[in-house]
Amino acid sequence: MKYNLQTTIIILTIAMIIMTFSCLGTKSTKIESNDIIEVQYPETYELANIILALTEYGKTDKWEVRQNFEYYNEVQEYFKSMNGHPLLDSVNYSRERWEEYLSFRTDSYAFEFDKNNQLVRKINFYANEGLHPFDDYLELINDFVQKSRFRDFFLKNKEYYNTISSKYKKTQYLDEMREFLIAEFGEQYSNDVKYIVVLSPFVYRMNCHRDIDSTTVADFITIPDYVLSDTVSTNEKDIATSIHNLFTEMNHGYVNPTTNQYKELVSKSFNANLWDNKSGYNENDEFGVFNEYMTWAVYDIFLKRHFPNLADEVGLNWSFQNDSRGFEYSQLFTQKLLTLYNHKKNDETIKDLYPKMLEWTSETQKDLSKPKIISPKDSISTIFSEETKIIISFSEPMIKTDTITTILQDGKNLREFIKLNRTDNNLSWAENGSLVEFEISLPREREAYYFQFNWWGTKHPLISKKGVLIKSGSYFKVIDE
DSSP: OOOOTTTHHHHHHHHHHHOOOOOOOOBOOOOOOOSSSEEEOOHHHHHHHHHHHHSHHHHHOTTTBOOSSHHHHHHHHHTGGGTTOHHHHHTOOOGGGHHHHHHHHHHGGGEEEOTTSOEEEOSOOOSSTTOOHHHHTHHHHHHHHHHHTHHHHHHHTHHHHHHHHHHHHHHSOHHHHHHHHHHHHOOOSOTTOEEEEEOOTTBOSOOEEEEEETTEEEEEOOOOGGGGOSSSOOBHHHHHHHTHHHHHHHTHHHHHHHHHHTHHHHHHHOOHHHHOSSOSTTSSOTTHHHHHHHHHHHHHHHHHHHOTTTHHHHHHHHHHHHHHHTOTTHHHHHHHHHHHHHTSOTTOOTGGGHHHHHHHHHHHGGGOOOOOEEESSSEEEEOOOTTEEEEEEESSOBOOOSEEEEEEEOSSSOEEEEEEEHHHHOOEEEGGGTEEEEEEOOOTTSSEEEEEOSOTTOSSOOBBTTSOBOOTTOEEEEEEO
16 A cells, blocks of 8 residues: 555544454354344435435545445446436535535435335434435435436345345444443433434444434444455454444443533533544533543443453554544543443442542643654654664653554555564663654665554554553654765
8 A cells, every 4th residue: 555655644544533444353253133222224324325425525535435345336337327417416515514414314314205206204303403405405316216216226235235234233232332331321211212223334434323203313323344345354353443333322322411410510620622632522512522532431441341352452542543533632531431440339330430530530631731752853864774773752751661663654665563672672761751762674775764653553652651642643754864
């Protein structure tokens, strides 16, 4: 894979939000759910996603619509005669118009086909208040359905949809998630409420959790790549990594109401301005930042219970990801909740730990700081050799680990994880942990190398003595003199 030198970090960040990695490991023995949660593959939802996949935006944005799989190609081929249909221009959205995109996609769930094969609204559900794009273009959508013979296409692929739903159900720990959240937060829904997961393989980002009506709660979710593949082996690491998509949506249905019960204490003890770095969650929701931190920390507790041998590695990877989203103290917050949970009384739950957690945030935020690499700022020039010496200084003292993982790149074809340690690289710390130096072999066949830290797959991160990771994806360039 080739890397754009200046955009490597941005590309990796976006990719991690929406992609699951296939890794070697033990194959899953997870059995099928007992339908505490129902998995659905609605015809109207697939219609909306196919329409969006046919738009110019759907074809050109690499992360909005999942591409590069057989079914995507089949859709493009079957519907190619519809490329000039006026509907596609009308719903040709963009990243800036993400709310309209999400509304069009999700609101389709509220529709059904009547006896005349016409789409009609069946329930009063809207994904985003004040937006109703599916209704606005209903006449064009019905025209598209008739002219494209969409319903014939959907029926033809019904077995494929059923296979996806079945595999998703078997691998995603649906019942365990719900049972865990009920045990830790109490049942947030009456026995009459149906909990469903809504699927389409085209959904590649923007998972969302919505109350459909008084009796139905739904998560519109991204499907892991391995669920769609007959060749990718499903293993425990894949599953532990990918279930975050559903868990962190479902979790909001339990975390958010609990936060509301403690809202005065949260307002008093958690200053979102100090914990947030342009995540967007602090704009219209007083508790949005806190809920996001708590949601992901609870995910780590679930990992510890069901994937104890993988929890630290997988949880750390998602801490890197959350850092890149603006939640810069995700690892610090998560580790504190894990500590409290590991030392709680037998009859205590996560919900009971809220006061202790908020007492800690109140004190910790008085001295919050994000460690940074201050030298080299961007690049350094040196003579490449088998013992090239690299010196890094930080804005504050770091934990003096014996091993550091760096991702070594050349901006072209090279990208590999390197473990720097005392024995092989003369790794040493100075200035109370504010400076580290090491030696590394840098062949002169390349003009420059990039050292990247604290990114997906890094098992030995750079972390301050306060327990805060340096910025996810931090890197600098080393140039041969």
